[in-house]
Amino acid sequence: AKQEGKGTYRFFEPSMSIQIRERRSIEHDLHSALNSGELSLVYQPQAQVETSVVFGFEALLRWTHPVRGAVPPSVFIPIAEESGLILTIGEWVMRQACREAASWSRPLNISVNVSALQLGSDGFPHLVQSILDETGLAPNRLEIEITETALVRDPHRALHSLRKLKELGVNIAMDDFGTGYSSLSNLQAFPFDKIKIDRSFVQEIHTKPHAAAIVRAVLGLGRGLGLPVIAEGVETLEELKFLGMEGCVEAQGYLFGRPVPISELASLIRDNVAG
Numbered sequence: 001a002k003q004e005g006k007g008t009y010r011f012f013e014p015s016m017s018i019q020i021r022e023r024r025s026i027e028h029d030l031h032s033a034l035n036s037g038e039l040s041l042v043y044q045p046q047a048q049v050e051t052s053v054v055f056g057f058e059a060l061l062r063w064t065h066p067v068r069g070a071v072p073p074s075v076f077i078p079i080a081e082e083s084g085l086i087l088t089i090g091e092w093v094m095r096q097a098c099r100e101a102a103s104w105s106r107p108l109n110i111s112v113n114v115s116a117l118q119l120g121s122d123g124f125p126h127l128v129q130s131i132l133d134e135t136g137l138a139p140n141r142l143e144i145e146i147t148e149t150a151l152v153r154d155p156h157r158a159l160h161s162l163r164k165l166k167e168l169g170v171n172i173a174m175d176d177f178g179t180g181y182s183s184l185s186n187l188q189a190f191p192f193d194k195i196k197i198d199r200s201f202v203q204e205i206h207t208k209p210h211a212a213a214i215v216r217a218v219l220g221l222g223r224g225l226g227l228p229v230i231a232e233g234v235e236t237l238e239e240l241k242f243l244g245m246e247g248c249v250e251a252q253g254y255l256f257g258r259p260v261p262i263s264e265l266a267s268l269i270r271d272n273v274a275g
């Protein structure tokens with residue numbers, strides 16, 4: 001193998017080690033990011049399709065590295081998950097999102113992404129309970145977004161946690177529906193309150209007939225199961241029109257607004273929300 005692989009080995013080795021070093025360096029820096037105030041939340045509006053009235057926001061994590069600048073979540077979230085750091089970071093996200101939402105001038109919903117490791121961790125529902133108590137946020141204003149990956153590893157544990165969260169009055173949304181491990185039985189076996197159609201389908205509504213068919217099918221599924229469906233990644237009026245015609249009630253995407261920092265949120269909530 002040594003002989004045959006010599007060229008290949010030499011070719012791959014440097015770039016592999018750079019990748020590994022890069023990953024280690026990010027993981028190392030992520031350890032201190034929380035305490036150095038490099039993490040922050042941005043908020044993206046969720047709106048009614050018919051009226052464009054904003055009813056809530058999804059909290060999304062941002063990391064501004066002192067040297068690298070903005071590190072995308074697609075880079076650091078997987079590293080945080082693999083290293084277990086997502087537990088500390090996720091707790092910070094939950095507390096920060098609930099605290100900030102509790103101070104909004106209107107009682108809009110707040111959606112928080114929760115990763116598999118968090119959902120399966122000991123005492124997660126209890127942690128959420130403490131954060132709700134501590135921040136004074138009404139439980140029914142909080143929605144937890146989980147992907148199906150969070151269910152597959154340890155379904156019993158996941159079910160137990162989700163039931164406890166439901167008992168608190170917290171809402172549960174299935175995120176990125178239609179991708180990855182999607183299984184229809186999950187919608188029945190776990191206490192979901194909402195389905196989020198993944199943006200990859202929404203963005204191809206007008207270019208790929210299959211994507212439009214999938215969106216339609218998920219909307220039909222939601223109707224059949226009595227679960228509201230929110231479409232994510234809505235960027236154009238055409239997409240919104242299609243969704244409205246197909247009976248989709250809620251949407252999120254650049255068309256309604258990009259994620260904004262808390263400093264820009266107050267005026268958004270005051271000015272852009274009816275009623």
Ligand code: C2E
Nearest residue numbers: 060061073074077093113114115233234235252253254255
């Ligand atoms: P996600 O939960 O599916 O979040 C939606 C992503 O789509 C966000 O990317 C958002 O900025 C982006 N997006 C929203 N509307 C549009 C649109 O109209 N067009 C396009 N092209 N993109 C749109 P972001 O902020 O980069 O987050 C990426 C992923 O990182 C999230 O996907 C989520 O899985 C993860 N993530 C972000 N914040 C957290 C967090 O606090 N905790 C955990 N566990 N995961 C997080």
Ligand code: CA
Nearest residue numbers: 058113145175
């Ligand atoms: Ca999400």
Ligand code: CA
Nearest residue numbers: 175176196232
């Ligand atoms: Ca999503």
Ligand code: CA
Nearest residue numbers: 175176198199
């Ligand atoms: Ca996604």
